[in-house]
Amino acid sequence: MKKFLNTADSFLADSLAGLGAAHPALRVDIENRVVTRSEGVADGRVALVSGGGSGHEPLHAGFVGDGMLAAACPGEIFTSPVPDQMLAAAAAVDTGAGVVFVVKNYTGDVMNFDMAADLAGDDGIRVETVLVDDDVAVQDSTFTAGRRGTGATLLVEKIAGAAAERGDGLGVVADIGRRVNAASRSFAVALTASTTPGADRPGFDLPEDEIEVGVGIHGEPGRSREKMRPADEIVADMMAAILADHRDLGSGSDAIVLVNGMGATPLSELYLVYGRVAAILADHGVTIARNLVGDYVTSLDMAGCSITVCKAEESFVHLWDAPVRTPSLRWGI
Amino acid sequence: MKKFLNTADSFLADSLAGLGAAHPALRVDIENRVVTRSEGVADGRVALVSGGGSGHEPLHAGFVGDGMLAAACPGEIFTSPVPDQMLAAAAAVDTGAGVVFVVKNYTGDVMNFDMAADLAGDDGIRVETVLVDDDVAVQDSTFTAGRRGTGATLLVEKIAGAAAERGDGLGVVADIGRRVNAASRSFAVALTASTTPGADRPGFDLPEDEIEVGVGIHGEPGRSREKMRPADEIVADMMAAILADHRDLGSGSDAIVLVNGMGATPLSELYLVYGRVAAILADHGVTIARNLVGDYVTSLDMAGCSITVCKAEESFVHLWDAPVRTPSLRWGI
Structure with a gap:
């Protein structure tokens, strides 16, 4: 690599x-x-x-x-x-x-x-x-x-x-x-494994028609190795896992949502994923108060994405909006 | 893919x-x-x-x-x-x-x-x-x-x-x-080719030990297909091409520099590239007034990067610093 x-x-x-x-x-x-x-x-x-x-x-x-x-x-x-x-x-x-x-x-x-x-x-x-x-x-x-x-x-x-x-x-x-x-609850899927600098091959083997569902940010195994399928189905499964665990995220809740690329996934695909996440949350009566779409918590050159849904108290949103000036997250200043 | x-x-x-x-x-x-x-x-x-x-x-x-x-x-x-x-x-x-x-x-x-x-x-x-x-x-x-x-x-x-x-x-x-x-002058290198959604293979073939030097953002061929080598050597060649063409970028010039990922290159590698770019420009007596490191002008899931060096009039830097609020570039507001 x-x-x-x-x-x-x-x-x-x-x-x-x-x-x-x-x-x-x-x-x-x-x-x-x-x-x-x-x-x-x-x-x-x-x-x-x-x-x-x-x-x-x-x-x-x-x-x-x-x-x-x-x-x-x-x-x-x-x-x-x-x-x-x-x-x-x-x-x-x-x-x-x-x-x-x-x-x-x-x-x-x-x-x-x-x-x-x-x-x-x-x-x-x-x-x-x-x-x-x-x-x-x-x-x-x-x-x-x-x-x-x-x-x-x-x-x-x-x-x-x-x-x-x-x-x-x-x-x-x-x-x-x-x-x-x-x-907050998160769930990730990998389409490819990442390769550590100096290694001559990826950290794990993932066939061209399979995905790692529930993968960790170091390539740790997830829940299952599954066949590749349309994005809407993958996202539906990811969101089902998050919502099943997130018992108090009910109709009327506000959320802060992060759709995060693992390193090698184009932004266009992350937006496609976000669109489906937003539709599913809307179906559940959840309002996305704030969102972030991009590469923030990556795994080197892994292709894949994670979804994080935080049930947002009003104070969280207020603090989220406060000015921030860092190399990779900046607004207000 | x-x-x-x-x-x-x-x-x-x-x-x-x-x-x-x-x-x-x-x-x-x-x-x-x-x-x-x-x-x-x-x-x-x-x-x-x-x-x-x-x-x-x-x-x-x-x-x-x-x-x-x-x-x-x-x-x-x-x-x-x-x-x-x-x-x-x-x-x-x-x-x-x-x-x-x-x-x-x-x-x-x-x-x-x-x-x-x-x-x-x-x-x-x-x-x-x-x-x-x-x-x-x-x-x-x-x-x-x-x-x-x-x-x-x-x-x-x-x-x-x-x-x-x-x-x-x-x-x-x-x-x-x-x-x-x-x-402004730019130069790009690809480590891998990108794959168009729906295609079953990358846009061009690039062996595991070769890079495309001078690649375009659609995977167009560049100047030469060369053997993979250490990053410092690759960056030195990219900067040599830029500086050879950028005749009025001399000692005492200010520059705005973009080190841009093509889509699948980790940010850690882009910073490594930036460090070498900065050292080379310092050797040439050029001051980097402003910089940007990240994925901004990509080619789907291509691994690679481009370097852009803009000889910066003072007015450019002033306008660069002006507030901007877009999904992918934001500061000041």
């Missing part, structure tokens, strides 16, 4: 160097793998820190900036960052108001962020953790006890980030993040 | 329906294939209209909105829209101040936009045309007499769009668009 890279070993550093060159508003510490805002966090504000394996860009470093993350710590491809990175990030951005760790529910990430929280506590940094586990496809998975964290991570980072920006306290910001996660 | 679609025939309509559902600020006329701003164009403002074959999303419909295009007319995949679409778009958005057609230099587009301009003139609509032909790779090509129009289209639409928004007259807006095009 051809990729723009020099060596597999230098890939992440080379990519982070480019990120830093492109965005003066970010400070990219390539050696320690920590990305922060160049101008820091305003006095007295809670700081959101996230991180995880690389390969899901723009998540997380692309969401560092005013109104969203204070810092991100990227691990190697599909590999958790280490506690030292997380600790360095927390120490770099804590204003004294405390730090919220946004952690996708994968065993390695959870363990390392737990350790980092302990170390930060020893250094007098108050830490709250928001665990994201929105993927309804499977209960346990290759790298997960419990549900996987996927598309809702973006929603948690945006909405809790806006709460931090307006000056909410540590407990409040963390609580908002947890409520966003609790209100 | 698996895609999210129902039938090849319904693909474009289904995708446009989703675009309209996702963006209430757009009015999507699916039957006539015209996308306009829901709230129209402010009185007395010049209106920019663009269009071309579909398959390059977000170009052009994703750039309809305040501060950029007034309308887009998407053709079938890789096929020019017809004059009637362009005329309908012009008639829908003209405030009396005139319409600027932004036309990528492909034989079909040029012919059809010319015809539409004549028809619009007959209807009393004043039209100026800005032809985009920034691709230095080849002089003539499969679908082109002269150079192909590629990444610079985005720059023309943003910068001339901002001029229209602030109230510049028809001749001035068109002149700014032409100057942006004249100041």
Whole structure:
């Protein structure tokens, strides 16, 4: 599989160097793998820190900036960052108001962020953790006890980030993040597998006429391997899984919806998927208050998409609309 | 090649329906294939209209909105829209101040936009045309007499769009668009070919160890088929082609740079490419005043990227920074 890279070993550093060159508003510490805002966090504000394996860009470093993350710590491809990175990030951005760790529910990430929280506590940094586990496809998975964290991570980072920006306290910001996660459900389908830089073949085999239904963002197996079929049928199945699990998303609910590309799916196809999602939610009496369509939580060069539906309290929509200025999500400023 | 679609025939309509559902600020006329701003164009403002074959999303419909295009007319995949679409778009958005057609230099587009301009003139609509032909790779090509129009289209639409928004007259807006095009050079490389919805194989054959150097956005052949090699070498060759042609981009120049993904290339790879572009321009004494890294002018699911370098007058940067609110380019509002 051809990729723009020099060596597999230098890939992440080379990519982070480019990120830093492109965005003066970010400070990219390539050696320690920590990305922060160049101008820091305003006095007295809670700081959101996230991180995880690389390969899901723009998540997380692309969401560092005013109104969203204070810092991100990227691990190697599909590999958790280490506690030292997380600790360095927390120490770099804590204003004294405390730090919220946004952690996708994968065993390695959870363990390392737990350790980092302990170390930060020893250094007098108050830490709250928001665990994201929105993927309804499977209960346990290759790298997960419990549900996987996927598309809702973006929603948690945006909405809790806006709460931090307006000056909410540590407990409040963390609580908002947890409520966003609790209100969110996701489901993904892969048309092709992704290939890790340096590997000579994709992470799994997927025949030309089959799809992986319920796939994870590292290519973890989903619920079933099925025959390819028309998009409307695929989307109907994805939405059925989400709605079956999302018991309190009833008629009259508002929702924030993310139709997310996994990396190699054209935007035209994502809009086609969104159209069907919108029709199905309308049939259920659900109003889509806000939406986002594009590549936000990817799996390298996987073709496929995920759908995330968050039952939106009015306060979520208000915080969603707050100004944000990051490399990959920006409005209002 | 698996895609999210129902039938090849319904693909474009289904995708446009989703675009309209996702963006209430757009009015999507699916039957006539015209996308306009829901709230129209402010009185007395010049209106920019663009269009071309579909398959390059977000170009052009994703750039309809305040501060950029007034309308887009998407053709079938890789096929020019017809004059009637362009005329309908012009008639829908003209405030009396005139319409600027932004036309990528492909034989079909040029012919059809010319015809539409004549028809619009007959209807009393004043039209100026800005032809985009920034691709230095080849002089003539499969679908082109002269150079192909590629990444610079985005720059023309943003910068001339901002001029229209602030109230510049028809001749001035068109002149700014032409100057942006004249100041821009692009070059693209494909790692894989794209597959058209409904086709059962990619548009051309590209072995696993070869790349198409100087490829067009429809997969047109470039300068040469070459062996895959490290990214830094590929980027050095792309930049050499651009700089050899860009004689007045010397030490002390400012530039606006676009590193553009062709559809299936991860953002992490695009940043890696950007880092090398920035280093090469720094070596040449060129300052990158503004940049954009991401998927903007795509070729369906092609893996590859293009580099566009625009020698930036101060006025270009000022107009670049002006607020813009479209589905796929947004800041300041």
